[in-house]
Amino acid sequence: MAPTYDVIVLGLGGMGSAAAYHLAARGVRVLGLERFGPVHNRGSSHGGSRITRQSYFEDPAYVPLLLRSYELYERLERDTGREVATLCGGVMVGRPDSLTVSGSLRSALQWDLPHEMLDAKEIRRRFPTLTPRDDEVALFEARAGLVRPENTVAAHVQLATQAGAELRFEEPVTRWEELPGGAGVRVHTPEDTYTAGQLVICPGAWAPELLADLGVPFTIERQVMYWFRPEGGVTPFLPENHPIYIWEDGDGVQVYGFPAIDGPGGGAKVAFFRKGTVCTPRTIDRTVREEEVEAMAAHMRRHIPSLPGTFQHAATCMYSNTPDEHFVITRHPAHPASVTVACGFSGHGFKFVPVVGEIVADLALTGSTAHPIELFDPRRLSAPAV
Numbered sequence: 001m002a003p004t005y006d007v008i009v010l011g012l013g014g015m016g017s018a019a020a021y022h023l024a025a026r027g028v029r030v031l032g033l034e035r036f037g038p039v040h041n042r043g044s045s046h047g048g049s050r051i052t053r054q055s056y057f058e059d060p061a062y063v064p065l066l067l068r069s070y071e072l073y074e075r076l077e078r079d080t081g082r083e084v085a086t087l088c089g090g091v092m093v094g095r096p097d098s099l100t101v102s103g104s105l106r107s108a109l110q111w112d113l114p115h116e117m118l119d120a121k122e123i124r125r126r127f128p129t130l131t132p133r134d135d136e137v138a139l140f141e142a143r144a145g146l147v148r149p150e151n152t153v154a155a156h157v158q159l160a161t162q163a164g165a166e167l168r169f170e171e172p173v174t175r176w177e178e179l180p181g182g183a184g185v186r187v188h189t190p191e192d193t194y195t196a197g198q199l200v201i202c203p204g205a206w207a208p209e210l211l212a213d214l215g216v217p218f219t220i221e222r223q224v225m226y227w228f229r230p231e232g233g234v235t236p237f238l239p240e241n242h243p244i245y246i247w248e249d250g251d252g253v254q255v256y257g258f259p260a261i262d263g264p265g266g267g268a269k270v271a272f273f274r275k276g277t278v279c280t281p282r283t284i285d286r287t288v289r290e291e292e293v294e295a296m297a298a299h300m301r302r303h304i305p306s307l308p309g310t311f312q313h314a315a316t317c318m319y320s321n322t323p324d325e326h327f328v329i330t331r332h333p334a335h336p337a338s339v340t341v342a343c344g345f346s347g348h349g350f351k352f353v354p355v356v357g358e359i360v361a362d363l364a365l366t367g368s369t370a371h372p373i374e375l376f377d378p379r380r381l382s383a384p385a386v
Contacts, residue, residue: 016202018357024163035172057103072354090144094248
């Protein structure tokens with residue numbers, strides 16, 4: 001039998017690596033298990049950039065967690081010397097009654113967040129690459145920007161290891177069970193069997209497989225990220241000139257994009273938000289087809305005509321969606337004494353990585369957290385009794 005740990009963390013992507021760090025930093029014996037290598041590109045924590053923002057159109061309840069996440073991202077950069085966050089500003093564009101605009105404004109007003117409302121003329125003046133319709137507006141947030149997923153995971157892995165966590169890669173978990181009498185958990189891999197007092201499960205797209213008894217109908221969705229070299233070059237798209245953006249058109253389709261941050265030849269990244277196909281980690285199609293590239297380019301020509309100049313490359317990732325697209329962060333309802341889960345981040349979770357790590361450490365070690373996580377209770381998804 002392998003040594004007994006205080007906590008085993010299953011999955012070392014964005015959330016799991018942060019959880020391993022926050023747990024190890026509190027002085028407990030941590031074992032982290034990951035089916036792939038460190039900072040891999042087979043799940044959801046890759047692709048060079050993720051949007052971060054505080055005027056959160058999904059729900060104002062997320063804002064306190066975002067404020068804390070920003071603090072922790074700054075600390076992560078200081079402690080590791082890695083570039084993690086770039087706050088280049090961001091615009092949420094659409095008609096005034098669109099969710100992207102109205103929801104962002106609601107959060108900004110409720111939490112007194114610095115912001116500006118721009119009409120179409122002012123959007124074009126400030127950001128000449130953008131060509132909004134006359135009936136479109138934008139909420140501009142100077143503190144919006146991007147975080148780098150690979151650097152973030154690498155930074156948390158680095159700090160977790162420095163704090164004493166034992167991290168094992170290329171070692172998938174085949175099954176786990178709670179020990180009788182609340183005595184902890186046992187975790188099985190092809191290499192060994194491990195025991196611990198607590199188990200933290202951050203499974204990403206493997207949630208349906210590893211958390212079948214959670215009672216949440218997860219849907220795994222294939223997403224494609226595209227990089228284009230703009231006509232005339234990338235200078236107008238550099239972070240000092242160009243914001244991140246989420247743009248909702250009249251039929252509710254959202255696209256999002258970034259400044260050009262990947263150097264010469266890197267291009268600028270853009271993607272549809274929630275326009276993917278259902279898959280599993282085993283069946284996801286990693287091939288991006290010409291018709292997909294053209295559909296993306298055609299859509300962007302309406303908003304940023306110079307962007308889809310030359311297609312550079314594309315990459316796939318996975319969203320792990322819940323029915324209401326809110327997270328699941330909780331003590332496992334069927335195993336409340338020893339199992340904590342963090343999953344179902346539904347395509348908008350990465351900006352929360354540091355604070356989720358902090359929350360998960362709280363739950364695993366004390367059973368509760370001071371952070372507001374009522375929205376993330378999976379019991380909200382249970383069908384009401386008839």
